[in-house]
Amino acid sequence: MKEGDQSVNHKFSVDSGFSENPEYTQREEYGMKKNLVVLLVILVTVSATLFAGGAAEADKGYDIYIYNSKGENAAQFADMAKAYEAETGVRVKTFSIGSGQDHMETLRAEMNSSSKPSIFSIQGVKELIEWYQGGFVVDLNTVSYQSFKDFASGISPSLRLTNDGKNSFGVPYNVEGYGFIVDRQMVADLFGSNKVDAFIEDTKAASYAEWEALVKALDSYIKRNTAATVTLNGNRYALAANKTGLAQKLNGVFAVMGAEKWTYGDHFINVPLNAVFDGPNAAAEATEAQIDSLRGPLMAYAKALDLKTSYLAGMNGAARRSQDFVSSANFGYDQAVQIFADSKAVFFKQGNWAYGNIANVNPQQAARLDFIPVKMPFQAADVTLPGMSVEKLNSSIPVFVPNYYAINSMVSDKEQQLAMDFLIWLNTSETGKKYVIEDFNFIPYNADPATTELPNSLGNSILDYIKSGNIIAAPYHGAPATWSGDVVGLRLMEQYLTKANWTAQDHQAIVDYAIQSWKDLN
Amino acid sequence: MRRGLFVYTEDHYTIRRIYMDFYKKWFWPLLTPAIILFLLVILFPFIVGVLNSFLAWRGTYYFDPDTGVRAQSVFSSFVGFENYRNAFQDQRFVRALIYTVQYTLVAVVVVNFVGLGLALLVTKVNRGAGLFRTVFFLPNMLGGLALGFIWQFIFQIVFTNILFSPEGLLHIPFLRYMTQNSTKALFALVILNAWQFGGYMMIIYIAGLGNISRDYYEAASIDGASPMRTFRSITVPMLMPSFTVVFFLTLSNSFKLLDQNVALTDGEFNTRLLAMQILRTVRDTTPPDYGKAQAQAVIFFLLVAVITLTQVYVTKKRELEL
Numbered sequence: 001m002k003e004g005d006q007s008v009n010h011k012f013s014v015d016s017g018f019s020e021n022p023e024y025t026q027r028e029e030y031g032m033k034k035n036l037v038v039l040l041v042i043l044v045t046v047s048a049t050l051f052a053g054g055a056a057e058a059d060k061g062y063d064i065y066i067y068n069s070k071g072e073n074a075a076q077f078a079d080m081a082k083a084y085e086a087e088t089g090v091r092v093k094t095f096s097i098g099s100g101q102d103h104m105e106t107l108r109a110e111m112n113s114s115s116k117p118s119i120f121s122i123q124g125v126k127e128l129i130e131w132y133q134g135g136f137v138v139d140l141n142t143v144s145y146q147s148f149k150d151f152a153s154g155i156s157p158s159l160r161l162t163n164d165g166k167n168s169f170g171v172p173y174n175v176e177g178y179g180f181i182v183d184r185q186m187v188a189d190l191f192g193s194n195k196v197d198a199f200i201e202d203t204k205a206a207s208y209a210e211w212e213a214l215v216k217a218l219d220s221y222i223k224r225n226t227a228a229t230v231t232l233n234g235n236r237y238a239l240a241a242n243k244t245g246l247a248q249k250l251n252g253v254f255a256v257m258g259a260e261k262w263t264y265g266d267h268f269i270n271v272p273l274n275a276v277f278d279g280p281n282a283a284a285e286a287t288e289a290q291i292d293s294l295r296g297p298l299m300a301y302a303k304a305l306d307l308k309t310s311y312l313a314g315m316n317g318a319a320r321r322s323q324d325f326v327s328s329a330n331f332g333y334d335q336a337v338q339i340f341a342d343s344k345a346v347f348f349k350q351g352n353w354a355y356g357n358i359a360n361v362n363p364q365q366a367a368r369l370d371f372i373p374v375k376m377p378f379q380a381a382d383v384t385l386p387g388m389s390v391e392k393l394n395s396s397i398p399v400f401v402p403n404y405y406a407i408n409s410m411v412s413d414k415e416q417q418l419a420m421d422f423l424i425w426l427n428t429s430e431t432g433k434k435y436v437i438e439d440f441n442f443i444p445y446n447a448d449p450a451t452t453e454l455p456n457s458l459g460n461s462i463l464d465y466i467k468s469g470n471i472i473a474a475p476y477h478g479a480p481a482t483w484s485g486d487v488v489g490l491r492l493m494e495q496y497l498t499k500a501n502w503t504a505q506d507h508q509a510i511v512d513y514a515i516q517s518w519k520d521l522n
Numbered sequence: 523m524r525r526g527l528f529v530y531t532e533d534h535y536t537i538r539r540i541y542m543d544f545y546k547k548w549f550w551p552l553l554t555p556a557i558i559l560f561l562l563v564i565l566f567p568f569i570v571g572v573l574n575s576f577l578a579w580r581g582t583y584y585f586d587p588d589t590g591v592r593a594q595s596v597f598s599s600f601v602g603f604e605n606y607r608n609a610f611q612d613q614r615f616v617r618a619l620i621y622t623v624q625y626t627l628v629a630v631v632v633v634n635f636v637g638l639g640l641a642l643l644v645t646k647v648n649r650g651a652g653l654f655r656t657v658f659f660l661p662n663m664l665g666g667l668a669l670g671f672i673w674q675f676i677f678q679i680v681f682t683n684i685l686f687s688p689e690g691l692l693h694i695p696f697l698r699y700m701t702q703n704s705t706k707a708l709f710a711l712v713i714l715n716a717w718q719f720g721g722y723m724m725i726i727y728i729a730g731l732g733n734i735s736r737d738y739y740e741a742a743s744i745d746g747a748s749p750m751r752t753f754r755s756i757t758v759p760m761l762m763p764s765f766t767v768v769f770f771l772t773l774s775n776s777f778k779l780l781d782q783n784v785a786l787t788d789g790e791f792n793t794r795l796l797a798m799q800i801l802r803t804v805r806d807t808t809p810p811d812y813g814k815a816q817a818q819a820v821i822f823f824l825l826v827a828v829i830t831l832t833q834v835y836v837t838k839k840r841e842l843e844l
Contacts, residue, residue, distance in 0.1 A: 108582050133580065323682075327682075329674070329675060330678070
């Protein structure tokens, strides 16, 4: 015990007295001058390395710099840049953001740096406002470079990126569209191989009532083997008496991504907006009365969403709206693609961008795909947009420009001109078009639907819609920034897609919430 | 086994003198790089950030509310305290603030219990103590995002479909669908973080426990004190320095939690914590309101600073002066 007491005492007294020991305090001034010199040397070195970047202003190592926000084609995009350099000698630096990443944050960082992109991408009018206010975008109408001005004036007015209907701030990347994807072989196995084309044509034109009857007949056929006859566009189609081929694998009617808000938020809800608005700019300037006139269309939307999510296919057997349905481990993007590609569902509401995903899982199926329009139970009174009709809404698919190339007004005039030359080359030269069509798997915005043949079934299906004029717009781009996905989509996911049965009150509550939140966000 | 107790001899003083000379000579050269880095990446951006919170900053330009476009000079973008007013009027911000406080209260208690519990267990076992320490510490080596995705799988599949489903081992509805309800998600985050930080806090507690002289326990056992009494009257007071550190770390970590929140629920079902709220503010509007996000960040900084400094002051006072 005694020894212990002593040690404790020692420990604390010695330890705390460490720095105050008089023996060392005299040495305070030791080597002070020398240290100051070392300090200065370090400061100079550090600042020299920091500002070294500024000296290399003369050559940035590229002639034009393209910021690409579509990560899916990063590798092909870089190849295309090399091909351009080989043809013209212009050095192109490309940067593609990873797929699914927030491209805006990175783009803003690039815009704040000294090497700003000469060409950057803008995903619709929602993003345009930021670059417009900040003075980053060149109005293509005011360009003095004549050959580019001619090229830009060739962009169809309905595809232009504009916030007042006159100016034009971008060259479209491509056009995209979406609807219910259907496998032609599945149709053959369900209705007979000689009925495929007729069935698809009639389903495109069918009314919502016919569509609803088709969905219910299919559901009953899948679950209870009741071979019925359905009427589509006035023509009758009989389900095969016995399930053969792909039909044996079915466990539900629809493959749906319950965990992806943008599918039922942004894209599905875009369809009813077409009953009131002709495009994003009309939606951006929506009046209180116009928002109120969405009540009818949105009610049709709620009912159509109810139908779509009531007959779900799942990974392991039929699924219902439930908490499982909104979890990304069960009904995320990849899972829904898998369900459809495994032929467990008849219809899959997605766009032509999903072609690559489907081809990865099932390349044979990817070659046989077609689009059927999204249908909703609109009443004639719901449609207030002049020239629009219930029939047109239910037989058209939304086709729109998802992304634009914009020219940065903050870079030098020379760099801007080189950027313009590049955009002309990409969209008009043989090499450029080859990359756009074959490597990016895009539908060119300037494609002539009569003569263009794309190497992908979904792209060709969209060209068919363009050819027949059965297309509607994407006014949801003009709705308040978070409205469709993060507000309405989130509410649907949190409160309704988890709920097995929807009542008339639920439909009404969805409509009320959507209308009220749009007004609040304005 | 005696630890931390020895008598200094003349030799020790000689060694110390050599070290002291070395440090005296190299004090500034060694410190300068750290100071420069601190100024460049912490202090300078911090000051700029505070200034930006008074401006209509849009990320790549300063907005002029009068002209509706880019401001000609920074001064015409000055909006006073409007960003702060807007922040407090934003229901999402207030909601995130309350949710963060709730989360922190639960997390600090649970992480401390887990950390101290593990430390006591590991210091008591005779065999394989090193192995246990390593295993408990391992989760800390993983990044927050990776952990969040791993636990998302555990909560959504293992908990929901395997362990706690009606057909599973034990039917506990509360432990199913934990990522789909804000209350449950709070506990899901606590479980995740207890798992991640428990091991780290354990190490700090092990060091603290190792510094307590055996003599006190010996004296207590001679006096016939019960294990609980010994824990309360010796271990806890002697561990106060460790408590200060662990409380500080858990408090500030819980307030600043971001990656796990993003990976696990992405703020869905009303589960945005403050850090994520600030991050997402710029996505809530177009053009992005960086000024408002920056104002929220300043409020956030003040809050964390005040709370952690108070905590350090309070727990420091309770440390024993020996």
